Amino acid sequence: MADVCPSADKCPIFSGVLKGKEITSKNYRLQYCENGIVGRNNCKRWQCKNKFGKVPEQLLPNSKKTLEEIAAENNW
Numbered sequence: 001m002a003d004v005c006p007s008a009d010k011c012p013i014f015s016g017v018l019k020g021k022e023i024t025s026k027n028y029r030l031q032y033c034e035n036g037i038v039g040r041n042n043c044k045r046w047q048c049k050n051k052f053g054k055v056p057e058q059l060l061p062n063s064k065k066t067l068e069e070i071a072a073e074n075n076w
Contacts, residue, residue: 003036007049013061032061044070052076 008014014033018025032043040046044063048055051067056074063070070076 002034005033
């Protein structure tokens with residue numbers, strides 16, 4: 001079994017928030033959610049959760065924004 005992210009059960013990306021974009025969702029899951037520590041370390045959602053304890057709902061795992069930009073946009 002793949003090393004799945006421990007936050008997968010609460011993550012909208014993993015649970016299919018991208019309705020109508022099944023291929024994109026599957027690719028995100030394979031690259032980030034089911035790719036062990038390497039995938040998690042590259043996931044902006046995981047990075048955000050580890051630093052701030054929360055994640056903006058709309059944040060994608062491949063976001064190019066810095067954590068500081070994300071925090072500023074969300075008034076954290």
